[in-house]
Amino acid sequence: MDRRTFVQAGAALALTGGSFSARAARSAKVVVIGGGFGGATAAKYIRLLSNQQIDVTLVEPDKQFVSCPLSNLVVGGSRQIGDVSRSYDGLARNQGITIARDYVTAIDPAAKTVQLAGGTTLKYDKLVLSPGIDFNFASIDGMADAYKQGKILHAWKAGAETVALRRQLMDMPDGGVYAITIPEAPFRCPPGPYERACQVAWYFKNFKPKSKVLILDANQDVVSKPALFKKAWEDRYKGIVEYRSQHKAVGVSADEGLVKFDVQSDVKADVINALPSMRASKIAVQTGLANMANGRWCGVNYRTFESAVAKDIFVIGDAIQVAQLMPKSGHMANNHAKVAAAAIVAQLSGIEPNPRPMLTNTCYSFIDDRNVVHVASVHEFVVNEQTFKVVPGAGGVSAEPTELEGSYANNWARTIWADMLE
């Protein structure tokens, strides 16, 4: 065992309380759907925690992992998409995970099988589902067509669309308006839209100073780090950023460059970046796992992340119905994954899962290309309420944006990518 493997194995033991690996079921098969923050981490930690005894297949259609965290810097132009992209090869090479580059079209919870678009059927003993989110395009009239034509983007899954949004901003003449519409919470990454507004404002300030950023927010107020974001807009981006709360976009017209609202008058913009409301990804919904919030999110037993409606299926990441103050973040998905992985290995080894798991979260937001603020929290599983609650006094927010936090944010990204992919 080299030093890194030793350290990882130690962390793995700490997660479960220690004594399982020798007893881990040797022939058990786990299938993981989705190679994002949740799925890739779960696949790796099931291998680590079972001392490589459990057979793990990760199903992911994308050739490489592209990180949403830091992708707003690609929109702003201070990073390239290659800077936030990583290979899946390490999971196969270092952890012995089978990677199926395919797409799951159906799950049969009774037969315990997963159907792949390529024609293969995989059998599982335990299934981990971390498929992320899909969009309710119908929440914004005209969005589906405008999106199909590539005229109005969300760029809320990092990749080609992130680059396309960057291109729209570069093509926009100086003096133009960029408008971002934000749906009612909960949505993927609470600070993400406000960070994106900062990145576009940074670009305009430096390269297109006559241009404007309009934030059209369906919520009562900025959903995350409100004081820090508002101060940044006032101090650094005065005259560039305008924030409007309680503006719920109900329609868009790409040809007229309009965002439409129920009550307020229409807003004109050159680049419209509309975020439709979100829900658990299609495969979770079609399998009947999205049993909460009118069929939007998947209910889980928070102690293990096993689905509330299907035995032996564990749902993690953005697709779940969150506990109190739990953000839909990559950091959280990574933590869900470790709790679920430990519970799966424990169950397959015939031992009790950890009765009191803990989770942590830190979300960094870039205010410009270097200065960063963060919000952090610790969440403990409260046994008599069977849910996670924030630990009072743990965590907190930055006092102000600093370059030092910028270096923390870059290191956070490098560390979490390595934790999930190497």
Ligand SMILES: Cc1cc2nc3c(=O)[nH]c(=O)nc-3n(C[C@H](O)[C@H](O)[C@H](O)COP(=O)(O)OP(=O)(O)OC[C@H]3O[C@@H](n4cnc5c(N)ncnc54)[C@H](O)[C@@H]3O)c2cc1C
């Ligand atoms: C602009 C932006 C900035 C962000 N910044 C941060 C940040 O700074 N810090 C932070 O912690 N979080 C951040 N986030 C949030 C973070 O990206 C998400 O919370 C995280 O990606 C959730 O992980 P997940 O595993 O649930 O989903 P994802 O990471 O989206 O992974 C889902 C995977 O499942 C695959 N998949 C879906 N359906 C299927 C299927 N049927 N078959 C096979 N595979 C399938 C997809 O291809 C995808 O790779 C940001 C998000 C955005 C949009």
